[in-house]
Structure formats: C-alpha cells, structure tokens
Amino acid sequence: MKELGERLRLLRESVKLSQVKMADLLGVKQSSINRYEQGQSAPSLETLVKYADYFDVSMDYLFARTDKPQGKLYEYRPKIATGSEEMRQFIEMCFDPQSPMSEKLKQTLLQMMEVDK
Numbered sequence: 001m002k003e004l005g006e007r008l009r010l011l012r013e014s015v016k017l018s019q020v021k022m023a024d025l026l027g028v029k030q031s032s033i034n035r036y037e038q039g040q041s042a043p044s045l046e047t048l049v050k051y052a053d054y055f056d057v058s059m060d061y062l063f064a065r066t067d068k069p070q071g072k073l074y075e076y077r078p079k080i081a082t083g084s085e086e087m088r089q090f091i092e093m094c095f096d097p098q099s100p101m102s103e104k105l106k107q108t109l110l111q112m113m114e115v116d117k
Contacts, residue, residue: 003064005039011055012037026050087113 058071095102
C-alpha cells in the first residue's frame with residue numbers, strides 16, 4: 001500500500017494540485033487523500049478508477065507493477081499447462097462417457113496433450 005500511496009502523491013504533485021483540489025476532483029475528503037498518500041488506508045476501487053482516468057494511467061502503474069504509465073502488456077497464458085492433471089480432468093469432464101464418438105474424441109485430445117509435453 002505504501003507504493004500505491006507514493007504513486008498517487010507523485011501523480012498529484014506532477015500537475016501541481018493540492019490535496020484539497022484533488023479531493024474535490026475525486027469527490028472525497030482531503031483527509032482521505034492524505035491517508036492514501038501516507039499508505040494508511042486504501043482508496044476504493046471507484047476512487048482508483050477516477051485517479052486512473054484523471055491522470056490517464058493504467059492500474060498496473062498505480063499499483064507499481066510497472067513504471068510505464070500506459071501499463072504492462074499481457075499475453076493470455078493461463079496457469080493450467082496443456083499436460084497438467086487439471087487439464088486432463090477438464091477434458092475427462094467435457095465428454096459423455098456413454099457415447100463412443102465422445103470417447104474417441106476425448107482420447108484424441110489426451111494424445112495431443114501428451115505430444116505437447
């Protein structure tokens with residue numbers, strides 16, 4: 001929370017706003033702005049979105065996950081690996097055990113998982 005408070009203070013100071021003026025812009029009390037910046041309390045999600053919109057920065061930047069104001073680039077890579085037990089259970093669950101065609105399709109997928117390892 002300390003990093004978040006520091007980012008919020010730096011952003012506010014970068015445009016030469018007082019805590020009072022920032023509070024007016026965000027619709028919160030000046031004492032709340034001070035507590036956020038000191039790391040004593042966390043702003044609500046609504047307040048964080050207002051900060052991000054006002055300063056045109058990403059939430060990643062506010063939470064100090066990156067130093068780039070535009071944020072961190074992500075690639076969709078789920079944590080479930082193709083050869084994992086979780087994936088095998090998922091495939092087992094998706095197919096009807098009573099259907100011979102489903103069984104063939106399931107076996108094909110399981111074999112493909114083994115090749116990807």
